Amino acid sequence: MSDSDPASVADQTGIVVHTAISALPLEEHLASAKTRTQTRATGALVTFEGVVRDHDEGRGVAQLSYTHHPTAEAVLAQIAAETVAAHPEVRLWAEHRTGDLGIGDLAFLVVVASAHRGPAFTAIEEFATRVKSEVPIWKEQEHTDGSTGWVGL
Numbered sequence: 195m196s197d198s199d200p201a202s203v204a205d206q207t208g209i210v211v212h213t214a215i216s217a218l219p220l221e222e223h224l225a226s227a228k229t230r231t232q233t234r235a236t237g238a239l240v241t242f243e244g245v246v247r248d249h250d251e252g253r254g255v256a257q258l259s260y261t262h263h264p265t266a267e268a269v270l271a272q273i274a275a276e277t278v279a280a281h282p283e284v285r286l287w288a289e290h291r292t293g294d295l296g297i298g299d300l301a302f303l304v305v306v307a308s309a310h311r312g313p314a315f316t317a318i319e320e321f322a323t324r325v326k327s328e329v330p331i332w333k334e335q336e337h338t339d340g341s342t343g344w345v346g347l
Contacts, residue, residue, distance in 0.1 A: 199235075203309050206233045208282035211305075213271045215262055215331075217293040220300040227305045231287045236307035240314040242322050244302030246295045250345065254338030260292040260301065263330035273324045281317040284308045288321065290331060 211231050224241070232239045248255055274286050287305040295301055304322055308314040332346040 199309050203235045203283075206235045207285055207308060208278055209285045210271070210274045210278050211285055211287040212289070213267070213274045213287075214289045215267045215270065215292055216289055217291070220289055220291050220303045223289060223303060224300075224305075227287045227289075227303060231285050231305045231307045233285070233307065235309055236285065237309055238311040238314040239305065239307045240311070240318050241306075242302070242304040242318050243300055244322070246297050246299045246301055248297045248338075250335060253343075255297070256336045256338050257294065257296050258333045258335045259294045260290075260331055260333050262290075262292050262332070266290075266330050269329045270325060273321060273328060277317055277321040277324070280320070281308075281313050283310075283313045284317045286317065286321065288325070290325070290329065292331070 212227070228239060228241070246258060270288065270290060274288055278284060278286055285307045289303050291301045302325070304318055306314045306318040306321070332344055334342055334344050336342050
């Protein structure tokens with residue numbers, strides 16, 4: 195929050211709007227996530243869409259499957275709470291997909307709103323980096339040569 199922002203901005207920020215692990219497609223959640231995260235006081239709305247790509251570590255990828263530990267949802271929520279505590283000028287919405295995904299499918303969706311762009315960009319980058327390294331979600335990739343491999347174990 196900037197010193198020139200009205201006090202009402204603080205009433206609308208410092209909030210984790212939503213976190214979840216879901217087996218359902220995330221594409222249909224994007225519009226709702228934006229609507230639920232943005233308020234009249236937030237002038238910045240930043241999204242991160244983690245999309246399944248067709249390569250990894252120099253190898254072609256045909257498809258993948260995400261698996262998660264039973265604690266993954268709680269870890270995701272904890273990281274969201276810690277991110278918002280570190281950046282109280284933001285609102286954060288996040289969901290990670292599990293199950294079978296194809297190339298181009300949305301695997302991870304994060305929406306962050308704030309009155310100004312700087313805090314939103316900083317918070318979303320920090321959050322996404324921590325989720326990738328700390329949440330117990332693993333992917334089994336089917337490579338284009340027919341072999342498979344695990345990532346994140």
